[in-house]
Amino acid sequence: MSRWSHRHVLDLAAFSLADFTTVLELAQRFRSLPTSGARRLPALQGRLVTSLFFEPSTRTRSSFELAARRLSADVQSFSPASSSLSKGESLLDTARTYVAMGADVLVVRHACAGVPAAMARALDRSGERVAVLNGGDGLHSHPSQGLLDLLTLARWFEPTAPTPAALAGKRIVIVGDVLHSRVARSNLWALTACGADVVLCGPATLLPDGFAAFVQAPPPGQAHDPVECRGTIRIVRQLEEALPGADAVMTLRLQQERMHQHLLTSLDTYHRHYGISHQRLELCGKPVPVLHPGPVNRGVELSGALLDDPSCCLVEEQVRNGIPIRMALLYLLAAAEPDPFTAA
Ligand code: ASP
Numbered sequence: 651m652s653r654w655s656h657r658h659v660l661d662l663a664a665f666s667l668a669d670f671t672t673v674l675e676l677a678q679r680f681r682s683l684p685t686s687g688a689r690r691l692p693a694l695q696g697r698l699v700t701s702l703f704f705e706p707s708t709r710t711r712s713s714f715e716l717a718a719r720r721l722s723a724d725v726q727s728f729s730p731a732s733s734s735l736s737k738g739e740s741l742l743d744t745a746r747t748y749v750a751m752g753a754d755v756l757v758v759r760h761a762c763a764g765v766p767a768a769m770a771r772a773l774d775r776s777g778e779r780v781a782v783l784n785g786g787d788g789l790h791s792h793p794s795q796g797l798l799d800l801l802t803l804a805r806w807f808e809p810t811a812p813t814p815a816a817l818a819g820k821r822i823v824i825v826g827d828v829l830h831s832r833v834a835r836s837n838l839w840a841l842t843a844c845g846a847d848v849v850l851c852g853p854a855t856l857l858p859d860g861f862a863a864f865v866q867a868p869p870p871g872q873a874h875d876p877v878e879c880r881g882t883i884r885i886v887r888q889l890e891e892a893l894p895g896a897d898a899v900m901t902l903r904l905q906q907e908r909m910h911q912h913l914l915t916s917l918d919t920y921h922r923h924y925g926i927s928h929q930r931l932e933l934c935g936k937p938v939p940v941l942h943p944g945p946v947n948r949g950v951e952l953s954g955a956l957l958d959d960p961s962c963c964l965v966e967e968q969v970r971n972g973i974p975i976r977m978a979l980l981y982l983l984a985a986a987e988p989d990p991f992t993a994a
Pocket of ligand 1 (some may be wrong): 941
């Protein structure tokens, strides 16, 4: 395993190719552990992983908690509705309360971009050793989703050696509500770092032209880009132009809870122009996988028949891959041992 230098995981813009390789290698090893019998490794015994989710989640939170348990960590979770937030406690004071209880890792989700990073900075300033893992912040970033998507794609292209190199030169089409998607933003950093060429496809209201220059060097807030040579990003407005030659299609949920203007004519019109079905996929000219981070609006982003077809729709595979990816991240941030398998 190469050297890991991150104290927190906040944004994939900060990852080098070696970082992506480290996470994928470790996740692939965790993934090949037996799925029945004794499934736990002692790697995080005595550590405390706390999930602070200030925004709803079905997959991410339970996947992180399961990942922590599979590494024998103690797990604690916070729920905003029944917490002292409703009595006026600040986010940071809430975080400090869990740190005082001994949290080694805080997995933080919030509707506002930048909350996990602000928490990490404040806790660092006061000398706390806790690691902050971004579980999704506003429109900004969702690193564990970007990494599990990377593992899912790498495994599709190279089932026995799913490294970042499996993505080099691949054309990945990302379709839909890019504007409101932290998943798309994380994937743009991850995919281009691995040398994939990304085609973004959607209506101008959900995919402003500026996204073609999203991956800038250096990334915002960083002194330099940790990746020497990135893949490209191109914007195409019609699926008929985007799909021919694609190697994979990633669809995004229409995030209606974040749309404060009328950005869509109707869900039916969206499906007609941008919905992915078996028939649409034929435009790719070969069998390609389809991803979606979930939750899916069935019959809107994906046809029901495609969503139920595991031969090309990898939605459940993404959920499965989320667990070893999150084990890898928790391990890298919180374990003392250089190798999780030596202590097994
Ligand atoms: N579950 C993903 C997220 O939290 C995608 C979505 O909600 O559409 O960003």
